[in-house]
Amino acid sequence: MSVDIITNILVCGIGGQGVMTAAEILAQTAIAKGFDVKKSEVAGMAQRGGVVTSHVRFGRRVYSPVITPGSADVLVAFEAAEGSRWGDMLRPGGVAMVNTIRLAPPIVSAGLYKYPDDPVAQMRAAGITVVDFDAGAIARALGDLKLVNTIMLGAIADHLPFPADDLEEQIVGRFRARKPAMVEVNQRAFAAGRSAARGPKAGPANREPAMAG
Numbered sequence: 001m002s003v004d005i006i007t008n009i010l011v012c013g014i015g016g017q018g019v020m021t022a023a024e025i026l027a028q029t030a031i032a033k034g035f036d037v038k039k040s041e042v043a044g045m046a047q048r049g050g051v052v053t054s055h056v057r058f059g060r061r062v063y064s065p066v067i068t069p070g071s072a073d074v075l076v077a078f079e080a081a082e083g084s085r086w087g088d089m090l091r092p093g094g095v096a097m098v099n100t101i102r103l104a105p106p107i108v109s110a111g112l113y114k115y116p117d118d119p120v121a122q123m124r125a126a127g128i129t130v131v132d133f134d135a136g137a138i139a140r141a142l143g144d145l146k147l148v149n150t151i152m153l154g155a156i157a158d159h160l161p162f163p164a165d166d167l168e169e170q171i172v173g174r175f176r177a178r179k180p181a182m183v184e185v186n187q188r189a190f191a192a193g194r195s196a197a198r199g200p201k202a203g204p205a206n207r208e209p210a211m212a213g
Helices: 019-032 080-085 119-125 135-142 145-159 164-176 182-198
Strands: 007-014 036-043 051-059 072-077 090-099 129-133
Touching: 007 019, 007 080, 019 036, 019 051, 019 145, 019 164, 072 080, 072 145, 080 090, 080 119, 090 119, 090 145, 119 129, 129 182, 135 145, 135 182, 145 164, 145 182, 164 182
Parallel strands: 007 072, 072 090, 090 129
Antiparallel strands: 007 051, 036 051
């Protein structure tokens, strides 16, 4: 992909899932590759458990940090219903990488939003290309639920205008000096995310939404 083309990535999820960290890693990787980068974040509710979105835009020259509806190339949904809620941000031909975990945010318990029966099916019914997988199950198999962030980044690595190795290096580079023991497991998590994204497009979501406080 040419640097003259702007890449738009929308990351969404629930507070505490690592949405903003994932967006920061994407932005830093793009900067390291010589792109002009703009990033913005919106926390619908500031506390842990509130909905969070982050816009990352990069290219030869980027003037606005905000992705307009219908122009996102990739939607990275850390939570299934948030993926469905932000699906209209994708451009035709865009792709949604969706973690099938179901975490109902406070806006659900407050009665301001009804949690959909099947968020992933809802997205597909709207014509959205969805790659869904249980990132939490992958992280548990690797021994650390905090690896969901790396798994989700691995999942989108082959949909970016720079080599997957560059994104992986940005992730593991954060651990080399402070926590070298975390380097190998993050490399495995990144590879697992890439593998999950190449797998079957369909996958059942957990039917019971967990209420987040």
